[in-house]
Amino acid sequence: MAALVNVLVVAEHDHGTLKGATLNTVTAALQCGGEVHVLVAGENARGAAQAAAQIAGVAKVLHADGASLKEQLAESVAAQVLAVARNYSHLLFPATAHGKNVAPRVAALLDVGQISDATKIIGADTFERPIYAGNAIATVQSSDATKVITVRTTGFDAAGSGGGATVETITAVADSGRSRFLCSEIAKSDRPELIAAKIIVSGGRAMGSSEKFNEVLTPLADKLGAALGASRAAVDAGYAPNDWQVGQTGKIVAPQLYIAAGISGAIQHLAGMKDSKVIVAINKDPEAPIFSIADYGLEADLFAAVPELVQALGS
């Protein structure tokens, strides 16, 4: 008899609503086989728990609510997952900053290895994941009793809605008291989230300054309803905020359309965007490596071409 498969997805949310990455993770969970439950651990997170119950394919939502979970600190969220972990063969987290922060703690305390950034579920114990900035794809098999997995959201479609899971309230863990949240600076923006955007306009070092970056790329992003991204070189130079970085060590994205302006295309950058459906490269260097993976390459000065593109789209 095959071992019983029961999958728990640890939801990412802002208490009121679910983050999109949770939906991709549910799709991966359904592919593991067995019943899929979702854990919503938060404070006043009824909204997120209700939303999780609507996801197609989810059988049950576990809702833990308490002040200890307000700031989503790794110590508390991991403890909450561990409180129910024994009921599950698989614990899945989105491979976001939050999921990556929490999942390894859970794995270590269960004394199991972790599969990071799974891009394909081959079987209940076998998975694909990229290594070396996506320059190789490893097929890995876990022999541990519990599989702890972070799911690369670009590898899986978002799960649909229309589910009607029951919501079960569970006791929230006590505050670990280990670390304390002081403050956060979250950029307010009407733009779509980088990892969930359908279209991304991304700038590189050639932008020259943060003023130019905004002046040239913002109108194009506005026109397309796109998120803004950047290469590491542009972020290092201070042209764009840190969390806009697309690449091996930044955000991994796969939009319908990725427009790379003035980005040469280092392998670390390509690692973060090469699964985009359509890639456009605008660069005046005909030898730029970005052209080797672009569907449409425009060899031009971006400072002329991008405004012209904005004009052309306006008509």
Place this chain on the structure above:
Amino acid sequence: MKILVPVKRVVDYNVKVRVKADGTGVDIANVKMSMNPFDEIAVEEAVRLKEKGAATEVIAVSCGVTQCQETLRTAMAIGADRGILVECADELQPLAVAKLLKALVDKEQPGLVILGKQAIDDDCNQTGQMLAALADLPQATFASKVEVADGKLKVTREIDGGLETLSMAMPAVVTTDLRLNEPRYVTLPNIMKAKKKLLAIVKPADLGVDVAPRIKTLKVAEPPKRGAGVKVADVAALVDKLKNEAKVI
């Protein structure tokens, strides 16, 4: 206060690795090896904390093959005071490394462990968090600013959408993000000095740790190739392609 800085020897970030023809892994014979860039940032941060008077000793530790001694010498050239090699020829996965580091934390009693958020070879992003969990220490991952004041640690972290700042008691575990600092260039005199610094070698068995891998690699393959498309003549041609061929706008 002691600071423990784990460093990993990895394929240099400029090397484009090739998958072996038999699918057993990537070919790392005769390729340039370097310190994992995130760990270099960790060493730099530890050395700066010592220079500011917030730490008294910086201990670099590496787990892996004999050649990791070179990585430790690099850490000592940046400014670490001594090195520890946990020598092991077998594959070490993050859980095993975290257990080895936990044993060293018990022995050395550092006030801070600072290491890279991920290694650029296996891209796991696990070891720091696992160590924090095993040693029952608070953690601050993806740090872009680290301050020590009144025996407490204040860390600004890079999260999706922006930054957050946490405060925690020490000892604690911090993992570094790219923007924490820019590591200094090592100078020849410091390379020479590093050669004279103490480098201790221990084995996993000495630390009582079972390092057997938990995850088996069945196969390593090339990723699907994405071919180059076409060059378009001008903006009008680009818009036409996007609207009528790709149909994405």
